[in-house]
Amino acid sequence: SQQGEEDPQALSIQEGENATMNCSYKTSINNLQWYRQNSGRGLVHLILIRSNEREKHSGRLRVTLDTSKKSSSLLITASRAADTASYFCVHSGGSNYKLTFGKGTLLTVNP
Amino acid sequence: GAVVSQHPSRVICKSGTSVKIECRSLDFQATTMFWYRQFPKQSLMLMATSNEGSKATYEQGVEKDKFLINHASLTLSTLTVTSAHPEDSSFYICSARSGARMNTEAFFGQGTRLTVV
Numbered sequence: 001s002q003q004g005e006e007d008p009q010a011l012s013i014q015e016g017e018n019a020t021m022n023c024s025y026k027t028s029i030n031n032l033q034w035y036r037q038n039s040g041r042g043l044v045h046l047i048l049i050r051s052n053e054r055e056k057h058s059g060r061l062r063v064t065l066d067t068s069k070k071s072s073s074l075l076i077t078a079s080r081a082a083d084t085a086s087y088f089c090v091h092s093g094g095s096n097y098k099l100t101f102g103k104g105t106l107l108t109v110n111p
Numbered sequence: 112g113a114v115v116s117q118h119p120s121r122v123i124c125k126s127g128t129s130v131k132i133e134c135r136s137l138d139f140q141a142t143t144m145f146w147y148r149q150f151p152k153q154s155l156m157l158m159a160t161s162n163e164g165s166k167a168t169y170e171q172g173v174e175k176d177k178f179l180i181n182h183a184s185l186t187l188s189t190l191t192v193t194s195a196h197p198e199d200s201s202f203y204i205c206s207a208r209s210g211a212r213m214n215t216e217a218f219f220g221q222g223t224r225l226t227v228v
Contacts, residue, residue: 035219041221042204042220045217088154088155098145098160099145099217101156102154
């Protein structure tokens with residue numbers, strides 16, 4: 001399977017703490033994106049990082065990419081209860097830019 | 112950002128019937144569309160990739176005769192679940208990409224929750 005791995009599979013923290021999620025993939029990529037999904041709902045795009053980039057910031061989000069290790073991390077700072085959701089890394093590769101989802105991390109932020 | 116509309120958002124059907132799900136790109140030409148399936152508490156699994164005007168490419172293990180994909184225009188792709196069974200109950204979601212913007216954010220539909228009774 002080309003599906004990436006994410007760890008941890010589940011993460012429970014207190015409001016105000018930082019949350020770090022990691023993702024690994026197996027193939028070469030064009031870019032890597034992080035999405036959020038609230039239970040049973042659609043996907044919300046968070047951030048995209050291209051294969052020639054190493055770090056990107058967007059508000060409380062910080063994403064890193066290490067193509068030599070085929071891994072990425074998502075850091076959410078000063079977490080809020082509303083950040084409770086599943087987070088997926090999605091890598092895009094090949095001529096079709098096919099999107100492959102990681103297994104996801106279920107983040108629970110306790111108020 | 113670009114908008115992808117998926118319809119219906121929720122459908123309940125009887126076992127043995129067929130269900131059609133539509134995925135439309137509202138403000139761009141989608142040269143490629145991807146269809147995903149998500150079972151409860153699991154990730155999204157790619158079912159097939161379709162390029163406008165050509166046959167869809169199915170992932171290993173996905174029955175092409177059961178999950179019919181049509182991508183006849185640059186703004187519309189359909190997924191038809193034929194002779195649906197309870198095990199086909201799942202969350203189906205499409206993604207549309209433009210040929211000129213493939214290395215950018217992917218746009219997803221809102222998803223369709225299919226329940227087969």
